Amino acid sequence: MPSPIIRIDSIVKRYGPLTVLDGLSMNVMPGEKLALIGPSGSGKTTILRILMTLESISGGHIEVDGEQLYHMKKGADLVAADERHLHRMRKKIGMVFQHFNLFPHKCVLDNVTLAPMLTQGATRADAEKRAMDLLDMVGMADKAKAVPAQLSGGQKQRVAIARALALSPKIMLFDEVTSALDPELVEEVLNVMRRLAAETDMTMLLVTHEMGFAHDFADRVLFFDRGKIVEEGGPDEIFRNPKQERTQTFLRKIIAAGHRV
Amino acid sequence: MSVWSGYLTLILEGALVTLQLTVMGSALALVMAFLAGLGRLSRFFAVRALATTYIEFFRGTSIFVQLFWVYFVLPFAGLTLTPLQAGVLALGLNVGAYGAEVVRGAVKAVGREQTEACIALNLSRFQRMRHVILPQALPLMLPTFCNNAIELLKGTAVVSLISLTDLTFQAQVVRAQTGNTLIPFATILFLYFAMAWAISTVMRWLERRVTRSLDGVRT
Numbered sequence: 001m002p003s004p005i006i007r008i009d010s011i012v013k014r015y016g017p018l019t020v021l022d023g024l025s026m027n028v029m030p031g032e033k034l035a036l037i038g039p040s041g042s043g044k045t046t047i048l049r050i051l052m053t054l055e056s057i058s059g060g061h062i063e064v065d066g067e068q069l070y071h072m073k074k075g076a077d078l079v080a081a082d083e084r085h086l087h088r089m090r091k092k093i094g095m096v097f098q099h100f101n102l103f104p105h106k107c108v109l110d111n112v113t114l115a116p117m118l119t120q121g122a123t124r125a126d127a128e129k130r131a132m133d134l135l136d137m138v139g140m141a142d143k144a145k146a147v148p149a150q151l152s153g154g155q156k157q158r159v160a161i162a163r164a165l166a167l168s169p170k171i172m173l174f175d176e177v178t179s180a181l182d183p184e185l186v187e188e189v190l191n192v193m194r195r196l197a198a199e200t201d202m203t204m205l206l207v208t209h210e211m212g213f214a215h216d217f218a219d220r221v222l223f224f225d226r227g228k229i230v231e232e233g234g235p236d237e238i239f240r241n242p243k244q245e246r247t248q249t250f251l252r253k254i255i256a257a258g259h260r261v
Numbered sequence: 262m263s264v265w266s267g268y269l270t271l272i273l274e275g276a277l278v279t280l281q282l283t284v285m286g287s288a289l290a291l292v293m294a295f296l297a298g299l300g301r302l303s304r305f306f307a308v309r310a311l312a313t314t315y316i317e318f319f320r321g322t323s324i325f326v327q328l329f330w331v332y333f334v335l336p337f338a339g340l341t342l343t344p345l346q347a348g349v350l351a352l353g354l355n356v357g358a359y360g361a362e363v364v365r366g367a368v369k370a371v372g373r374e375q376t377e378a379c380i381a382l383n384l385s386r387f388q389r390m391r392h393v394i395l396p397q398a399l400p401l402m403l404p405t406f407c408n409n410a411i412e413l414l415k416g417t418a419v420v421s422l423i424s425l426t427d428l429t430f431q432a433q434v435v436r437a438q439t440g441n442t443l444i445p446f447a448t449i450l451f452l453y454f455a456m457a458w459a460i461s462t463v464m465r466w467l468e469r470r471v472t473r474s475l476d477g478v479r480t
Contacts, residue, residue, distance in 0.1 A: 054377050083386075090383040101378035105396045114392060115382035167382065 005030040005065055005171065005203050006051070012059035013046055013227075020046050021227045023060070030170075031201040035214035035235070038224030039250060044207045048173040051205070052095045053086050065092050065170060091119075094169035098176040100156040102148040102163070108135065109144040112163045120167065127166075134162040138192045154185030158192055165196075171203045172196075178210055186210070193217065211254055215239050223247045265444070268435045272445060275431030276452050281345065282417040282427060283456065286352035287410050293357025294406075298364025299390070312361065319358035325419055327351045332423045348420035348427075356413045360406065367401035368394055400472045407464035411457045428452060 004027035013021040021043045028034055036044040049055045051062070053069070061078075062069040071078040072085045081089070103111050112131035116122040122130070135141040138158040148156055157177055164172060174193070178186045190213050197204060197217055208214050214221060214235065221238040223231045223246075231244040242248050293315075300312030319327065332347040342350065371394050379389040421430035428449045435445040 052377075052381050054380055087383060087385065090380070093381075095381040097374065097378065097381075099374060101374045101381075103375070103378070103393055115384060118385075118388050118392065119383045164381070 002030055003066075004028055004063075005032075007063040008047070008060070009062070010060040011047075011050065011057055011062065013043070013050065013055065014058045019227065021050075024227060024229065026222065026229060028171075028203060028205065031203055033197050033204045033217055033219045034206065035218035035221045036205065036207045036224060037209070037211065037214055037221060037238075037250075038230075041226075042224040043227040044222075044224045045175055048095065048175050048205060048207055051171070052093060052173055053090060064089060091167070092169055093171045093173065094164035094167055095173040095175065096157070096160050096164050096177050098179050100148075100153070100160045100180075102156055102160055104148050107145050107147050108140060108151070108159050111148070111159060112166050115163070116166050131162070131166060134165050135159070137195070138162045139188070152185055153181045154188045157181065157189045161189075161192055161196070169202070171205070174204065174206045174208070176207050176209065178208070178213075209254070211239065211251070223250065225250070264439075268439065268445070269448070271435060272428065272431045272448055272452070275426055275428040275449075276456075278345070278426055279414070279417050279428040279452075280456065282348050282352060282420060282425075283410070283414045283460075285349045286356065286413050286417070289349060289353025290356035290360050290409065290413060291406075293354060294360025294364050297357065297361035298368070301361065301365050302368060315354075316358045316361050319355050324351060324355045324416055325422070327355055328419055328423060344420065344423050344425040347423060348417070348425050352413055352416055352420075356409050356416070359412075360409050363402050363405045363409070364398075367398035370401055371397045400468065403464060403468045403471065407461060407468075410460050410464070414456055414460065415453065 006026075006028040008024060008026045010023045010025050011021050012019070012023060020041075024043070024047070036047065038044050046055065050057055051064070051069070057070055061071065067089065068078065068081070069086075069089050070081050072081045073079075103114070106114065109128060109131055112134060113122075113124065113127035116127045116130065117124060132141055132144065135144055138161055140155060140158050140162065143151065143155065143159075148159070151159065161177075177193075178189050181189065190210065193206075193213075194217065196202070206214065206217060216235075218235050220232060221235050222229050223238060223242070223244070225246050231238065231242060231247045238247065239251065242251060297312040297315050300308050301316070303309050303312070328347065328351040331351045332342065332344065335342065335347075368390075375393055375397065376389060379393050384392070417427055418429040420427050421433065424430070426434075432445040432449045436442050439445075
């Protein structure tokens with residue numbers, strides 16, 4: 001039995017008086033594809049943002065790939081991580097955002113090559129070769145010289161996926177990556193992710209409202225509500241036969257809103 | 262007519278001094294604007310405090326008083342400057358304080374999501390600024406920088422008070438010697454305008470260049 005690649009141990013996250021996560025614990029195994037579902041404000045996106053170190057935590061511990069994320073050893077003590085520690089830990093993790101967050105002043109190719117050249121010391125030639133392979137995989141090689149403004153939402157998101165993959169992270173976080181897309185553009189992004197899941201052994205955490213996709217994609221589904229995991233299990237269990245009433249209610253509402261399951 | 266050509270030479274010499282002051286003052290102002298503007302965004306309290314103090318002090322007191330301090334009071338502290346050095350220093354520090362707020366505003370106008378993308382891609386703070394934030398903030402700064410440069414040009418006239426022979430000073434010399442007000446002041450009116458127009462033209466060209474790669478990109 002391999003040990004978990006992510007161990008989240010009683011994480012607390014507060015924004016002022018508002019407690020978003022209240023002592024949440026969960027583990028993720030290497031290579032696992034995890035879907036996080038639940039109503040908005042339930043804390044699922046916050047988990048991803050905390051793992052990407054975009055938010056600070058108010059309490060608890062997180063271990064990623066055998067090392068503390070927000071803490072580091074100083075002698076025998078665990079102290080808050082400094083920027084250098086965070087920099088080292090971020091190498092293990094990549095993230096794709098709801099609104100793509102591409103760099104508007106750089107062409108598609110430069111968006112993908114920037115980080116490998118700056119953070120991994122890749123030469124331009126190597127970075128571009130790898131970038132073209134990745135752009136080819138997401139079907140965007142012919143747009144390498146275009147700037148983001150010339151792309152559709154689906155195309156932007158595929159570039160953003162290639163950009164995150166260029167750093168070869170062990171863990172990829174997908175934060176509602178199709179929520180900002182026109183309905184007809186959702187499928188092209190999901191197809192890329194299906195291929196990714198099939199062809200790599202990367203650990204993937206996915207926050208989504210696409211229940212049909214979550215069902216096909218995930219090994220395990222976590223249903224969040226009010227900062228807690230209400231129910232978890234295999235996709236068939238959660239989607240076909242949810243045990244908790246809150247899960248049932250949520251899924252009914254989603255179906256009523258026209259989402260496929 | 263030969264008399265007037267002599268006076269015209271005098272005024273053109275003044276124009277050269279004004280030009281020097283404007284160019285060197287703007288260069289110093291630009292450096293100060295970035296130092297203090299980015300300083301105000303620093304995560305270190307001491308740096309923020311220093312930048313804020315500089316900005317508030319130089320915006321809050323008049324250029325006239327600042328110039329007198331630089332030229333007449335600094336010598337008591339053992340620092341004696343030529344009139345040109347004093348003029349450049351006072352103008353540069355004064356306009357730089359305004360420019361600092363332009364830099365800060367433009368940097369903050371670049372969305373938080375750009376910073377988050379940089380964090381997710383593991384860029385260092387410096388790399389974020391250098392490769393992602395500033396290239397997007399620069400086009401936002403240029404129109405106001407153009408305003409500031411023209412303000413600085415017009416502000417150079419105060420240096421005549423410390424006997425620097427700039428455009429305005431020379432016009433007053435010509436007026437005193439000839440008794441004619443219209444001709445010298447019409448001449449410098451035209452010269453100031455021409456220089457301001459030159460600044461706008463250069464800045465417009467710069468703006469076009471800088472935004473070309475961003476054309477239609479900002480959403």
